[in-house]
Amino acid sequence: MDSVPAPLRRFHRPEYTGENRCLPCTVANTAIAALLTLVAGVVSPVLAVVVLGLSLGAIWLRGYLVPGTPELTKRYFPDWVLRRFDKGPATGVGAEARVEVDPDTPQVDPETELLAIGAVEEADDDLRITDEFRAAWRDSIESVRRDTAAHVGSLLALEEPRVEDREVACIVTDGGVERARWPSEAALLADLGAVPLLRERVANWDELDRVTQGQLLAGLRIFAENCPSCDGPLAFSEERTESCCRTVDVVTYDCGDCGARVLEVER
Structure with a gap:
């Protein structure tokens, strides 16, 4: 949050930016921004620069350019693409x-x-x-x-x-x-x-x-x-986790005392 200038903070969406940023959504929105810039360039080079700046600024501040991007990404991106991006x-x-x-x-x-x-x-x-x-x-x-x-x-x-x-x-x-x-x-x-x-x-x-x-x-x-x-006891369990645009069933190995996750394996 501190890296965002004060006048822009009301537009900031931390739930979709920083370490919460979804890479598939960012890629999809950047591609849309590039397409809009090309279309604007046909009209005017100056307009193209403005469109590109505003589009990238929106992606940086909000995590996406097009509203509803997470659902669109989940629906239209193949799972193998989402899997490649959904990793640290x-x-x-x-x-x-x-x-x-x-x-x-x-x-x-x-x-x-x-x-x-x-x-x-x-x-x-x-x-x-x-x-x-x-x-x-x-x-x-x-x-x-x-x-x-x-x-x-x-x-x-x-x-x-x-x-x-x-x-x-x-x-x-x-x-x-x-x-x-x-x-x-x-x-x-x-x-x-x-x-x-x-x-x-x-x-x-x-x-x-x-x-x-x-x-x-x-x-x-x-x-x-x-x-x-x-040194607490460890136990296996199953759960469903959700990232921005993927839903995954996982088997977890967690500590019953401190709650630490020792292992998480996608089923």
Whole structure:
């Protein structure tokens, strides 16, 4: 809000701008603005400049140019397009707010990989984390918790790392610029604590692309038995979440005490 000049604040719609801005809606409205500018240019170059300025200003202040854009975007944009935009920056290991992977990206089977390195074991026709890995992971998380910003800065090679646990996600910034996000600080602690353990056990860990690393880390989070932030109990549930122009059914893994979301997987 402070970045908006006082005379324009009555036109500002914070629910559709800033971190709440919907990228598909912004793309659609920018395309409409470009079309209107071309049409105005036929009449007058000056008019084209005015139309472009007013259109971009409206998108910046309000998040959209055409009223009802979210519903139009939801109706006419294919879901695969909305899925590509409806994600946080994937600049860090395990940094996506949801575990959504490009269908063209080679998939790994986290359970198979975690079994192979001894992080989990079979028990009563199911899998569970091994006692040895659980203890090592807990100790590593405790170390990370003492200086989370320094650990995430080292992992992502950031110069001015800052961790902000906001309502919608845990945001990692560098010099004020968002670089990565996790579902919560608890999920960030879980991943930061797991990375050195997986680096020791997975021979080619540093050669894996970040999507693959993220899949393994998210797969490991499923086996966490207690919240990395408060040590409360974790439990699965199902819910329907809505972004500006998508409705998604997800399975969540949340802390019963502090409410931290350790994992969110789209069904």
